[in-house]
Amino acid sequence: MSPRVRLVLFLLGAAGFLTTGVLAVLGAPPVGTDVHPYRDAAVAGALAHATANVVSTVNYDQRALDTLGEETILLASVTAAVALLRPADDERVDVPPPDVVRSRSPATRLAGWLLLPATLLVGLDVVLHGHLTPGGGFQGGVVLATAVHLLYLAGSFAALERLRPRRWAPVAEPVGALGFVGLGVAGSVAGVGFLGGVLPFGTLGDPLSSPTVILLNVAVGIGVGFGLVVLVAQFLRQEVLVR
Amino acid sequence: MTTLSPVGVVAGPIVVAALLLVCGRWLPRPVVDGVAILTTAAVGVSGAFLTPGAVTAGGWPAGVGIPLVVDGASRVLVTLVGTLATVALLFSWRYFSDVEAHFQGLVLLFVAGLGGFALSGDLFDMLVFFELMGACGFALAAYKIEEARSLQGGLTFGIVNSLGAYLTLCGIGLLYARTGTLGLAPLGAAHLPADTATVAAFVLVSTGWLVKAAVVPFHFWLADAHAVAPTPVCVLFSGVMAPLGVYGLARVHAVVFGALDVTVALTVLGLVTAVLGAVMCVLQRNVKRLLAYSTIAHIGTFVVAVAVSSPEASAGWLTDVVGHAGVKGALFLLVGVLLARHGSVDEIELGGSCRRSRGIAALMALGGLALAGLPPFGSALGKGLIEQAVPVPVAVVLTLVAVLTGAAVLRVALRLVGIGPLPADRADDVRTTGEGEERETRRLERLPVTMLAGPVLLLGGSLAVGLLTPGVLGAAGTALVDGAGYRDLVLGGVPPTTPPAEVAWSASGLVVGTAAAVVAVLLALGAVYAGRLPTVLRRRVPRQNRAVLGLERLHSGHVGDYVAWVFVGITALGALVLLG
Numbered sequence: 159m160s161p162r163v164r165l166v167l168f169l170l171g172a173a174g175f176l177t178t179g180v181l182a183v184l185g186a187p188p189v190g191t192d193v194h195p196y197r198d199a200a201v202a203g204a205l206a207h208a209t210a211n212v213v214s215t216v217n218y219d220q221r222a223l224d225t226l227g228e229e230t231i232l233l234a235s236v237t238a239a240v241a242l243l244r245p246a247d248d249e250r251v252d253v254p255p256p257d258v259v260r261s262r263s264p265a266t267r268l269a270g271w272l273l274l275p276a277t278l279l280v281g282l283d284v285v286l287h288g289h290l291t292p293g294g295g296f297q298g299g300v301v302l303a304t305a306v307h308l309l310y311l312a313g314s315f316a317a318l319e320r321l322r323p324r325r326w327a328p329v330a331e332p333v334g335a336l337g338f339v340g341l342g343v344a345g346s347v348a349g350v351g352f353l354g355g356v357l358p359f360g361t362l363g364d365p366l367s368s369p370t371v372i373l374l375n376v377a378v379g380i381g382v383g384f385g386l387v388v389l390v391a392q393f394l395r396q397e398v399l400v401r
Numbered sequence: 402m403t404t405l406s407p408v409g410v411v412a413g414p415i416v417v418a419a420l421l422l423v424c425g426r427w428l429p430r431p432v433v434d435g436v437a438i439l440t441t442a443a444v445g446v447s448g449a450f451l452t453p454g455a456v457t458a459g460g461w462p463a464g465v466g467i468p469l470v471v472d473g474a475s476r477v478l479v480t481l482v483g484t485l486a487t488v489a490l491l492f493s494w495r496y497f498s499d500v501e502a503h504f505q506g507l508v509l510l511f512v513a514g515l516g517g518f519a520l521s522g523d524l525f526d527m528l529v530f531f532e533l534m535g536a537c538g539f540a541l542a543a544y545k546i547e548e549a550r551s552l553q554g555g556l557t558f559g560i561v562n563s564l565g566a567y568l569t570l571c572g573i574g575l576l577y578a579r580t581g582t583l584g585l586a587p588l589g590a591a592h593l594p595a596d597t598a599t600v601a602a603f604v605l606v607s608t609g610w611l612v613k614a615a616v617v618p619f620h621f622w623l624a625d626a627h628a629v630a631p632t633p634v635c636v637l638f639s640g641v642m643a644p645l646g647v648y649g650l651a652r653v654h655a656v657v658f659g660a661l662d663v664t665v666a667l668t669v670l671g672l673v674t675a676v677l678g679a680v681m682c683v684l685q686r687n688v689k690r691l692l693a694y695s696t697i698a699h700i701g702t703f704v705v706a707v708a709v710s711s712p713e714a715s716a717g718w719l720t721d722v723v724g725h726a727g728v729k730g731a732l733f734l735l736v737g738v739l740l741a742r743h744g745s746v747d748e749i750e751l752g753g754s755c756r757r758s759r760g761i762a763a764l765m766a767l768g769g770l771a772l773a774g775l776p777p778f779g780s781a782l783g784k785g786l787i788e789q790a791v792p793v794p795v796a797v798v799l800t801l802v803a804v805l806t807g808a809a810v811l812r813v814a815l816r817l818v819g820i821g822p823l824p825a826d827r828a829d830d831v832r833t834t835g836e837g838e839e840r841e842t843r844r845l846e847r848l849p850v851t852m853l854a855g856p857v858l859l860l861g862g863s864l865a866v867g868l869l870t871p872g873v874l875g876a877a878g879t880a881l882v883d884g885a886g887y888r889d890l891v892l893g894g895v896p897p898t899t900p901p902a903e904v905a906w907s908a909s910g911l912v913v914g915t916a917a918a919v920v921a922v923l924l925a926l927g928a929v930y931a932g933r934l935p936t937v938l939r940r941r942v943p944r945q946n947r948a949v950l951g952l953e954r955l956h957s958g959h960v961g962d963y964v965a966w967v968f969v970g971i972t973a974l975g976a977l978v979l980l981g
Contacts, residue, residue: 164965167969168964168965170968171965171967171968172968174975175971177975178601179601184597186579186581193583195539222527224525231529233418233530237503241503251408329426332418332423342408342458350459350460353458395589
C-alpha cells in the first residue's frame with residue numbers, strides 16, 4: 159500500500175474512531191458528582207483492612223489478582239528479552255572495553271557514588287511504605303534498579319560487568335513472582351481465600367499495619383527491581399559487547 | 402480443593418515457570434521438559450474436575466474483588482489449553498538447544514495467561530491476562546532470532562495486539578465511568594441501555610478480542626506471526642489463542658451487552674472473515690501461512706455462530722473449536738516434522754518429498770478431510786451444529802469455506818506424495834514462499850516418537866470428540882450465551898438450571914459433511930492437475946488475476962497498514978452495530 163493510500167485509509171478509520179469517542183463521551187455521566195459506587199466500596203474495604211493508602215489496597219489487596227497478572231507479565235517480558243537477546247549463532251561477544259572512567263568528569267563520578275547509597279535508601283523506603291504513602295513495589299523497584307546503574311554512570315561498564323547482574327539477576331527476578339504466589343497460596347491454606355490477608359491487619363497508619371500489603375510490595379519490589387536490572391544489563395551488553 | 406482449583410490453573414503454571422527459570426540452568430533438560438509437561442497436563446486434567454462456581458480472590462465480595470468463574474465454557478477451554486500445551490511441549494521435547502528453561506518458562510506463563518483469560522470474571526482482569534498472553538506470545542513467535550523476519554513477525558504481533566489492548570482499555574474505562582464496576586457480573590447487573598454510548602463501549606472493548614481472534618480486518622498480524630513462530634507454538638496460537646478472542650467476544654456480549662443486537666454486525670464480520678480466510682488459504686504456497694489463513698477462515702465461522710447466540714449455535718462453535726484445535730494442531734505438527742526432515746515449509750519445494758514416508762502425507766490428508774467437514778471428526782460435528790443454527794444461505798457459504806480450506810490442505814498432501822505435476826516457479830509470483838526457513842531442530846533422519854505421537858494424538862482427540870459427542874460441550878454452549886445465568890452464578894452462587902444444548906449428529910450434517918469432503922478431494926485433484934488442462938480450458942481459469950494479486954498485496958507485512966486497518970475495522974463494526 160502506498161503511503162498516501164495508507165494515510166487516507168487511516169484517516170477514514172480515525173474519523174470513525176473519533177465519532178465513537180464523541181458518542182461515548184456524550185453518553186458518559188457528568189464529572190464531579192457525589193455518586194461513585196466504586197469509591198464507596200474501595201474506601202470501606204481499605205478501612206476494614208487498616209490500609210492507609212487506598213490505592214495500595216486496591217492494587218495489593220482488593221484487586222491483588224490483577225497485580226499478580228501484571229507481575230507475571232513483567233516476568234514474561236524480562237524472560238522474553240533475555241531469550242530474544244541471547245547471542246545468535248552469527249553474533250560474537252567482545253571482551254569488555256577498557257574502562258572509560260578517565261573520560262568521565264570527576265563531578266559526574268562523585269555524584270554517582272554519592273547518589274548510589276541515597277537512591278538505594280529511597281528505593282527501600284518507597285517499597286516498604288507503599289501501604290501508607292504513595293509508592294509501593296513497582297515504583298520502589300524501579301528506583302532500586304536505577305541505583306545499580308548509577309554504578310555504570312559513576313564507574314564503568316567493567317564495574318557493572320564485575321557485579322555480573324546479567325548472570326544472577328535473571329535468577330533472582332522470578333523470586334518476586336514466587337513470593338507473590340506463595341503469599342497467595344498461604345491465604346488459600348489459611349482459609350481466607352487466595353491472596354487473602356493471613357496476618358492481623360493492625361492499626362490504620364501504623365508502619366506495620368496491613369502486613370500482607372507490605373509483603374506483596376516486597377515481592378513486587380524484588381521482581382521489578384531485578385527485572386529492570388536484567389533488562390538494562392541485557393541491552394547495555396547488546397550495545398557494548400555484542401557484534 | 403474446590404476453592405483452590407480455578408486458582409491453581411493460573412497460579413500453578415506461574416510457580417512452576419518461576420522455579421524453572423530460577424533453577425533451569427542447573428537442571429538436566431529432561432527434568433525441565435518433564436516438569437513443564439506434567440504441569441500443563443495437570444492444567445488440562447484439572448479442567449475436567451473444576452466445580453462450577455465463582456472463587457473471589459481474597460474473599461472480597463463481587464464488585465470489589467476479582468472472581469475466577471468456573472462454568473461449562475471455561476472448563477472446556479481450560480482443558481483445551483492444558484491439552485494443547487502438553488502436546489506442544491511433548492513435540493518440542495529437547496527442541497531448542499538453549500541451555501536455560503526460557504522456552505518452557507514462556508510456554509507455562511502463556512498457559513497461565515490463556516487459562517486466566519478463560520476463567521476471569523472481571524473485565525479488567527481479562528485484559529491483564531490478555532496482555533500476559535501477548536507478552537509470552539510475541540516472544541514465542543519471535544523465538545527463532547537467527548531470522549530477521551522472525552523478529553519482524555513477533556514485532557508486528559506485538560504492536561497490533563498492544564494497540565488492540567489499549568483500545569479495549571478505553572472501552573473498559575467507558576464502562577467503569579458509567580457503572581463504577583469492572584466485574585462482568587456486576588456490569589451485567591447494571592443493565593446498560595442500548596444507546597450509542599453503550600455501542601461505543603462495546604466496539605472499543607471488542608477491538609482487543611477481535612484482534613486476538615484475527616477477525617477481518619483485524620487479522621493481518623496472525624499469518625505473519627504463524628509463519629515465523631516455531632511449529633509447536635503455532636499449535637497454541639491457532640488451536641486456542643485465537644479462539645479465546647472469539648470467546649471473549651461471546652462472553653462479554655452475553656453478560657454485559659445483552660441489550661445490544663449485534664447479530665447483523667457479527668454475521669457480516671464473520672462471513673467476510675471466513676471467505677477472505679478461505680481465499681487467502683487457497684492462494685498460499687508457504688504451508689504455515691496456508692494453515693494460518695485456514696484458521697482465520699474457521700474463526701469467521703465461529704464468529705457467525707456467536708452472532709446467532711443461541712445455545713445450539715454456541716455449543717456448535719465450541720465443539721468446532723475443540724475439533725478444529727485437534728486437526729489444526731496436528732497439521733502444524735506435521736509441518737514441523739516436514740521442516741525437521743526436509744528443511745522447508747514450501748509446498749512446491751516439498752513436492753514429492755513424502756514418496757517414501759506416506760504416513761505423514763496420509764495424516765495430512767486426513768487433517769484436510771476433517772477441515773472440509775468429514776464425519777466423524779469433532780470439527781465436522783461442530784460445523785454441522787452451526788450450519789443448522791444459521792440461515793440457509795449463510796450455511797452454504799460456511800460449507801464452501803470449509804471445503805476450500807480442506808481442499809488446500811489436501812492439495813499439499815497430494816503434492817507431498819508426488820501426485821500431479823509441480824508448477825514451475827514464476828518470476829512474477831508475489832506470494833511468500835516457504836524457502837529459507839530455518840530448521841527448528843538439527844536435521845532428523847529418524848523421527849523421534851514424541852514428534853509423531855503429537856499429530857496422531859491430536860487427530861485422535863478430534864475424532865474422539867466427534868464419536869463421543871460429549872455432553873459437556875452442550876453445557877458449555879448453553880453457559881456461554883446465558884448472561885443471566887452467569888450473573889446468578891457469580892453474584893448469587895446459584896448454578897444455572899437451563900438444560901444443556903444437545904450435541905449430536907444430524908442426518909443432514911452427516912450427508913453435507915461427507916459431500917463436502919468429497920468435493921474437497923475433487924477440488925484438490927483439480928488444483929494439482931490444473932497444469933495438464935487443455936489450453937482452451939486453462940485460459941478460462943486465470944492462475945492469478947488482478948483481484949487476487951491485489952488481495953495478496955494488501956497483506957503487505959507493513960505494520961502501518963495493519964494499524965490503519967484496525968481503525969477501519971472499528972469504524973465498520975460501529976457502523977454495523979448502529980445500522981444493524
